[in-house]
Every structure is written in C-alpha cells, then in structure tokens.
Amino acid sequence: MKVLITGGAGFLGQRLVRALLARGTLCDAQGRSQPIEEITLLDLVPSPLPARAQSAVVCHSVVGDIAEPGLLNDLVDDRTGSVFHLSAVVSGTAEADFGLGWRVNLDGTRALLEACRARATRPRVVFTSSVAVYGAVPATGVDDDTALVPRSSYGAQKAIAELLLQDYRRKGFVDGRVLRLPTISVRPGRPNGAASSFASAIIREPLAGLPAVCPVDPSTPIWLLSPQRAVTALVLGHELAAEDLGASPVVNLPGLSLPVRAMVAALEQVAGAEVAGLVRWERDAAIERIVASWPARWDTRRAHALGFVGDDDFGAVIRSYQVELPLTVPLAAGA
C-alpha cells in the first residue's frame, strides 16, 4: 500500500515517516495489516528522506502547494491506502494572512478529500486538528462534544476541515479520523508563525544557549503534548477500527496542563538556573488573546479508553527532547 503524508517536511511528518518505516505495516481499508510499499511526503519545501539503504520502502518527496488544483489528484491513486494530513498554515500566520490561511487550511483539505472521493478505495485519512477549534470554553469544561466556537481564523479553518472530513466520511468517500492535538512541545527547529510557537521556543532556545521570549503571563495554562506522544497517537488513530470510534471520528488527545511558569521551572530542574534564566517575559497582546481562547485542558476519558496516552512529566519531555536531538536533524537531502 501507498501512504501520503502532507506536511511531510514538518517535524511531525519527519517523525511519522521514521515511525512508519520502523513499523513497516498499516491497516488497509478492510482493517487488514498491509506492508507499506511507498511513502510520499508532500510539502512546500523538499522533505528530507531516509537513505535508500535504510529501508525497502520507496520514499518520495514532492514539492508543491496542496491547494493547487490537480496536484493531489496525481498523488492519491488506487494504491493509496493511508493519508496523514498534517500540512497547515499555523495559527499566527493564518491570523495575519487571512487569504493564505483559508487557501491552505480549507482549500487544501478539500482538495485532498476530493482526490480521495475520485477514487473508490476509501483511504484512511488521519487529520490533525487543534485546541484552537474551541474558543469560548464553557464553565463545565471541554469534552469531545463541546460546541466549537473558534476565536481565530486557524481555529475556524480546523473546525471547518473537521466538518468537511466528517461529511466525506459519512458519505463513505474516506475512512476519516480527526485527532485534536494539544500544543506540541518541545518542537525542534526554529520559531514559526504559530501563536503557540513560544511553548517550544522557551525550552528549545535556552537549551541551545539562546535567549527566548515568553509572550504570555507566567500563570497562563497550556495544554501540552510531546512530539513523541503525538506521533504515537497518529499511528494509533490510523490503526483503530472504524467501529471503535463509534459515531464520532473526532478524538481529543490526552495532554498535560501546565502554567508556562511550571514549564520554565521544569527547564530549570533539568538544565539549571542559568539556562532557565534565558527566558525573558514580555507579554504580546495579540498572542495572549489567541492563546487565552484555547482550553487549558479537556476531558480525556474517551481518548484513554481508545488507548491514547499523554505525557505526565514535563521534565521527562524535556529530557527526551535532549536525548532525541540528533534525530531532529534531517535524515538526508530531499529527492
């Protein structure tokens, strides 16, 4: 079977391709485990690829704009059994460039679903949604069934993509699954346009001896998940039987709720006061407004019952990041 990963050059895409190569198999449309024969990584930039010697699986990097008409029709074919749809314009960028966010996050998702509909193969499609689909968090808390009232364009785009995917699923065009991710930390690489970019930067930059700015109040709670757990969740989300998901293919993944202050305290415990001292506190109203609209936690009983696991110690997350740092270097030049 063939696998398509959109956003293949991103940190989740890169971890996912490694996890898939290590696994070697995925369930097909009938729920039977099949060897992975080919993986295509689509992104705006070349996706680093594993060296050919590492695996018998053929990996391709395709450079292109997901919303470009026709592109996905060529990338999804009758052998495509699985799609991991990770590509997105992130929250801060989608807020700043209104047209771009809708183009990639809505039109791109729709183009993908249309490419799947054009085939009769009903691929499994795992879509990463976000805390940002919420916005007005009710006093009773958030669970998988809480109404979506996004307060950012990114959140609206993710909420809309969820509804789109669910209708394509209901009509039988895809076997879609939606995983709502907490804020991922520690994300390797450089700061990006996500409003949550700081949640990784305040750990990653100090560990590299660089200063970092925290744009929200130290008491601001963040709902966190490590990249390791996120990738495990992507694979589990794919492998679950459709029956296990029941009426709703949307799962709010487990997370760890910590005030930013506690994240920096964990950094201090792991790496010392000098490293933690590289964090400068400088509030940014635009970022605070977006971050404050995200839930600080949600009910994870359904996710746990389905087998999803979160982190329980942010210090351990930081230590894993340090250990795995070499892994965050691209595998090889994109082909």
Added chain:
Amino acid sequence: MKVLITGGAGFLGQRLVRALLARGTLCDAQGRSQPIEEITLLDLVPSPLPARAQSAVVCHSVVGDIAEPGLLNDLVDDRTGSVFHLSAVVSGTAEADFGLGWRVNLDGTRALLEACRARATRPRVVFTSSVAVYGAVPATGVDDDTALVPRSSYGAQKAIAELLLQDYRRKGFVDGRVLRLPTISVRPGRPNGAASSFASAIIREPLAGLPAVCPVDPSTPIWLLSPQRAVTALVLGHELAAEDLGASPVVNLPGLSLPVRAMVAALEQVAGAEVAGLVRWERDAAIERIVASWPARWDTRRAHALGFVGDDDFGAVIRSYQVELPLTVPLAAGA
C-alpha cells in the same frame, strides 16, 4: 443604500422584497436608519420584481450562479449596506448531488463573504441557517450553544457557512448575523428537493385539491415556522444592534413543535376531512433518516429575549396561507 438578496426568486426572497419595500428603510453599518434606494435579487432564474409604479426603490433581477467567480464582486459595491443571503441547494438535493451542494452552499457563501471583504464598508449580512446543522441531539436538549454534529451534507454546509461568516465577522469584514430557521411551512409553490418539502406539500397540495405524500411516520415531530414569521425574523435579525447579539451572532429562531399527525389534523379542522384525506402516508427511509436527525424543538429563550416571535397555532398558519395565497403569485415578470 443598496440591498442584495441572494435567492431572490425563492419564496422567502419574494416575501422579503415586499417587506423591505413596505418598510422603506434599513439600518446601515453605523446603525442609522437609511432609505433603501436599490434592491438586487440574485437567483438562477429571473426574480419576479414589483411593478415600477409600486415604489421609488429600483429593483433589479440578476440571473447567475452565486459560486461563479467574479459575479458577486460586481453585485456588492460600496453602496451595498445589506445582504440577505438566502440562496442554497436544499437538503435532499445536496444529499443527492454532493458536488453541487458544496459548490453553492460553501463556495457561494465564501464568494459572497469575499466580495464583502473586498469593500471596506462592512455590510450587514443576514444568513439563513437551519435545524439541519444539528444531527445528534443531546438528551439535555438543544440551545444556541449545542455542538453541531450534522448528519447531512446540507447540514454540514450550513454549519461550515456559519463558521465562515463568524470568522469574517470577527475580523470586521462583515457585520454578520445567522438565523437558524425551523422547517418553514406552509411554503407556496411546488415541491422541491428539500427533505422537509413534505411539511408544506401535505398542507398546500390538499388545499389545491391535489394528493400529497407524507414520507415520515405520523408521530414524527417537526419544528415549524411560517413564512410570515420567518420574513419578520429576517428583518429583525438585520435591524438588531451588534451589541444586542453579544458574543454570538447565531440565533435559533422560535418555532412550533408538532407531530406531522397534528399538522394534518389542523388541516382537517381548517379545510375539512375530505381535504385532509388527500394526504397519503408512505414512508421513505432516506427522507426519514434526514428528518429524524433534526431537533424537534430547541430552547428559544435567547431568541425571545431578542424580540423574535414564532407561531403558536398551526391552524392559524394554514388560514394565513389561504388568505395570502394571491400574494404568492409572482409580482411581475423578472427584468
């Protein structure tokens, strides 16, 4: 000021243009009452127009496809203070023709919002949504904040259009308002592709001496609103101050919850047993599935507090339909 009505040839559009001509004014972006100077009715077919002598307001009929690129950019200009966005592919048709539903109900709405964004005038946009945005009705009942889990493409499209409009509103591109309509009855004209089409046909056809088929079980409850009340609600929804709506521009309109059996009983009371006997009961699983996914009622406290009014006697609704029947004849040939 100029007013644009999409779906201008439809029964709500036709009633609305009459109501606007009778009124003569609408609030502008600053909430000041302004004389209506021009009304454009857009539809796939020519919209019947009032005779010129009837009013000083210039009325145009524009024939075109709302999703056609560029069309709305010509119809929304700097003088357009108000848009009533009524056009839609109805539920049964959207379920049968997947591509068409998404094209009109999503792309059409987006084209309209983009045309508004291109102007700096922030028009008031009144959008008609539907009971169909719900689907999994929680045991605790439905209010304005219940999560949307549509079970039809039409419902998904309306839910998505709501989210789109709310993001354009949040960004200040439009002063949008969303009115979720109950099933409208008695709608004049002919049966259409709406799954709810029967809710008017079982009254309208027998009153005209024609047989009608009811495709759902007699005990099926329907959440009803008369066209008269719906048009009053469209105008009120437009005239409300943005502050009155608070954080959410979405209002679930009041309705009357009746089992279909009671609707036919009301027909019998108004028009006699012979007329009511023209209703044949013949269940259709596809229609039953869609209709059963809609709430039979919802909490209307917020709508009532805002001044919206529903019907309280379906017999009176039928009698109004009989009295106003001449009004349902087109005003004049479209120009």
